[in-house]
Amino acid sequence: MDEWMYNPMNGVTVVLALFVIFIGIRVLVVGSRLKKLRKQYVEVMGGTGVTDLEEVILELRNTIAAQEEHAQRMQKQLEQVQQVQKQEKGRIGVLRYNAFADQGSDLSFSIAVVNTAQDGVVLSGIHSRENTYVYAKPLEKGESSYPLTPEERKVIEQAK
Secondary structure, three states: OHHHHHOHHHHHHHHHHHHHHHHHHHHHHHHHHHHHHHHHHHHHHOOOOOOOHHHHHHHHHHHHHHHHHHHHHHHHHHHHHHHHHHHOOOEEEEEEEOOOOOOOOOOEEEEEEEOOOOOEEEEEEEEOOOOEEEEEEEEEOOEOOOOOOHHHHHHHHHHO
């Protein structure tokens, strides 16, 4: 029994045994952490079927680039629609009146159809006992190269 205690090989064996136990515990701890990390990785990756995180990042980057390009195209289309909409002749003014104070009723009319820049047309119908005459006058910026009557000016103002 004394022989075992004084043998230098026994001390080395004990140290090596303790080192192996320490390494074994360390391997178990690292294995546990690795298992936990793998579980988190599987949760993050979900059911994508992709096992390479680099592929996922590249795919996301490509998707974002495609979305940005699509957004730029949509912005350009929106600007084009806004420009076209400004040119649309959708503002209308209507006025009925009696062109001849001594006879008839409010059967004469003026209609202005203009866009936001006041470009468009004024239509006037002058009703008499025998006929109705209809006139069209083009408008640029609310004015015409033809003389405008007070009624026509009023409907242009209404259409603004």
